[in-house]
Amino acid sequence: MRSRPWIRPLLWSLVGLALLALLAWALRPAPVPVSVARVSLAPFVDSVTEEGRTRLRDTWNVSVPIAGYLQRVTLEVGDEVERGQTLFRLEPTPAPALDPRARQQAEDNLQAAEARLRATQANLETARAERRFAEAEYARYRTLHQRNLVSTADLDQRQSQRDRQRAIENAAASSVEAARFEVESARAVLAVASGQRGDEEHPELEVRAPISGTVLTRYRCCEGSVAAGEPILELGDLADLEVQVDLLSMDAVRVRPDMAVRLSGWGGEAALDGRVRRIEPTGFTRVSALGVDEQRVPVIIDFDGEAEPAALGLGSGFRVDAEFLVWQADAVVQLPTSALFRADGQWVVFRVEEGRARQAPVTLGRRSGLVTQLLDGLEVGDLVITHPGERVAEGVRVRIDG
Structure with a gap:
């Protein structure tokens, strides 16, 4: 049989x-695992959410109209009040206590006032005696004048003396009254030695509720001296609840x-449900966390609907989450916001086609949190890669996880 020397090199x-092909297949890049989502047609809400x-x-701050002594406030936070209801009462401020030196001075002032009273009473008795004598003299001269025994000038002189003595008596009586008042004033100073209120009744000032509502804050509960204008209670009507949301200016x-x-x-x-009533024209700066x-x-x-916020348990200062629609x-074509990224100045996504990632530019509309409105670039049902990493590139083979 004739040998064929070229067969062995061919087999090798x-x-x-075959070995090179097997090695190339073993060393080829593995598909990149990715997570995907479909472009869908679903309801879409563009909203702004903020706390x-x-x-x-x-609200009504009820304060003390005048300085005085506040009686104990029995109303507590949460109590209902009616318009015109008495909220608290005020008494006159007690006189201050007297130290030994001030008490001694007060006693000396009382003794001096009593001495002046006695002196004015003596002057009054003297003025009365002189007035009685002047009246008697005038009566006697009038009788003599009727008999033509004295002149008219003498009668007029006696009448003038009588009138002058009457005026002197009136002045002396007024001095006695003034001295008596001084004595009473000096005694009143000595009547309060400890600064405490007496057992006798004092005139009271009742402060009434300006509205029907609820006690929101009680600034003062215990009795004691208060200054004019000091707040005691804060009132409000829970039916007038509203919500304040501090939005970013761009929202x-x-x-x-x-x-x-x-x-x-x-x-x-x-x-x-709620409705926007007012947007403040002035903003402010707040430091974030x-x-x-x-x-x-x-x-x-404003709350919008039949449900009463107060009936639901809401009060002033409660936290809510507000979503502005x-x-x-x-029916809006939308895709996950996590699939979007910027390339060459435009928004693009990676679409999965035949097991490979294909870059596709898209035109976007409104954005709402995790989803974004799609205007052009993809069709409903297309698979897009969410959260594409650095290993995902144009034409790279991908493997869908999950």
Whole structure:
């Protein structure tokens, strides 16, 4: 049989090629594991969500109109009051206690006042005696004048003396009254030696409720001296509850009056309806938890619906989550926001086609949290890669996890 020397090299060549092919297949890159989501057609809500606080539209601080002594305030926080109901009472401020030196001075003043009273009483008796003598003289001269025994000038002189003595008596009587009042005043100073209130009744001033509502704050409960204008109680009507939400200024410009708001996170199972009543024209700066200065704008929301907030247990200063419904539709093409990234100045996504990642530019509309409205670039049902990492690139083979 004739030998064929070229068969053996051919076989070795085929074996080498097979080994190289097997090595290339073993060393080829493995598919990149990715998570995907489908472009869907579903209801879409463009909203702004922020934490807010309930508050009362109007509150009334009831303060002390004049300085005095406050009796104990029996009303407590949460008590209901009616318009015209007595809230608290005021008494005159007790006189201050006297130290030994002041007491000795007060006793000396009393003795001096009593001495002046005795002196004025003596002067009054003298003036009365002189007035009686002047009246008698005038009567006697009038009788003599009727008999033509004295002249008219003498009679007029006696009449003038009588009138002058009457005036002197009146002045002396007034001096006695003034001295008596001084004595009473000096005795009143000595009547209070410890600064405590006496057992006798004092005139009271009753401060009444200006509205029917609820006691929100009690600034003072115990009796004691108070200054004019010191606040005692804060009243409010829980039927006038509203919500204040401090929005970022970039979100506040998207909100309009009468916009619908969904209130949740207040403790109940169902969300409450609300309406934007007012957007404050002035913002303020607030430091965030990360230490960043934020420009905030207060937005006021009214409760909208038949449910009474107070009946649900809400009060002033309660926390709620407010979702402002900026725009909503029932059927909107949308995709996860996590699938989007920027490339060459435009928004793009990685679409999965035949097991490979293909880059596709997209045109976006509104964005709402985890989803974004898709205007153009993909079709409903397309698979897009969410959270693409550095290993995902154009044409790379991918493996869908989950």
